[in-house]
Amino acid sequence: MKYHLIDRSLFIKNRGAFCSKMKANSLAVFNSNDIYPTGADSTMPFEQHRDIFYLSGVDQEESVLVLFPDCPNEKHREILFLKETNAHIAIWEGEKLTKEKAFETSGIKTVYWLTDMNKVFHEIMSQCDTVFINTNEHYRANIETETREDRFVKWLKKTYPAHAVAKSNPILQRLRAVKNPLEIDLIQQACDITEKGFRRILDFVKPNVWEYEIEAEFIHEFIKNRSRKFAYTPIIASGNNANVLHYVENNKQCKAGDLILMDLAAEYANYSSDMTRTIPVSGRFSERQKEVYNAVNRVKKEAAKMLVPGNDLPTYHAEVGKIMTSELLGLNLLDKADVQNENPDWPAYKKYFMHGTSHHLGLDTHDYGIITEPMQANMVFTIEPAIYIPQEGFGIRLEDDVVVQETGEPFNLMRNIPIEIEEIETLMNA
Structure with missing residues (x-):
């Protein structure tokens, strides 16, 4: 222990x-x-x-x-x-x-x-x-x-x-x-340890680094800060590997110009955190990468506004799908005909974003919670929209952990983990 x-x-x-x-x-x-x-x-x-x-x-x-x-x-x-x-x-x-x-x-x-x-x-x-x-x-x-x-x-x-x-x-x-304040504190500690690991690798990543070397930097920092392990099997996916949703081999070399999608986080006292960040191997995003990254980030911010008491996950996910559809149209990945002719059971946006946006978080990474029942204050959720573009050789996913509040937007437990393009580029080129 x-x-x-x-x-x-x-x-x-x-x-x-x-x-x-x-x-x-x-x-x-x-x-x-x-x-x-x-x-x-x-x-x-x-x-x-x-x-x-x-x-x-x-x-x-x-x-x-x-x-x-x-x-x-x-x-x-x-x-x-x-x-x-x-x-x-x-x-x-x-x-x-x-x-x-x-x-x-x-x-x-x-x-x-x-x-x-x-x-x-x-x-x-x-x-x-x-x-x-x-x-x-x-x-x-x-x-x-x-x-x-x-x-x-x-x-x-x-x-x-x-x-x-x-x-x-x-x-x-x-x-x-529904989490006790002491539980939220423990999840916050897991998030804070995850932040330390992420900041460590922003200074570490350079062209030709191997995915498993990044994994090693993270676990070094986690154990150093009293985490026993990764909260779940880490995903460190460079280039087109990011388009494999559960890529866990982490055995490829990261090439200049590519992005690295990192879905990994620390546990603390059996409580999970769950983070995804996507960063450029060379320390700078291309213009196209920025367009897609900012679209994903906008979806994440809009989704957060809907994690409120009384909403439920099926309704929430349907609304996030509409926001994602709008962003994909703006990126010219979908056109109006795609949306007009979509299958309601598998909407057009699912071609580029095929998983859910949020799940309960706590003692388990996919924690207990009855998804058809209304959200309540002090529930903890992830928010993880993504856009996967195999034909362009990259995928982008961003993920934070938040606590539903009685009123207003949820409280972001990962508020201190860099996510905006400008901060990531500044830290990687310091």
């Missing part, structure tokens, strides 16, 4: 909000993620399940959280089960949470070792009617691996078939979508 300890009041408040949405006489269970093997005795770095982290702050494997707000035994209304630590584990793996440290982290007083779970769980199951299970229902989820949570659900249904089952995910989708 590189990040500073988070104020446990965040997790206490999150648990209170979740419990207030539960059915009477029900309990909810949340499991940590597995550590996944890569082969032989090697494993992937551990990534905590975001839901148990959101509710407890516990950031280690083999952890279980149980919430039972109506439990007759007050001691069992909040329970953490943890892997028991010992001197051997401390030597080989490093220190794990003690019961005292778990309380300091989460605010949960009742902490048992996992060896006691079956006994304690049987007791509280005899006192409840319904169990909230935690399944992944994110609209972009595509899960092919059986998780620790999946195995627990199978065991639960087999062992306690008479209990009713409810879903945690709809509650969490709504709760996690």
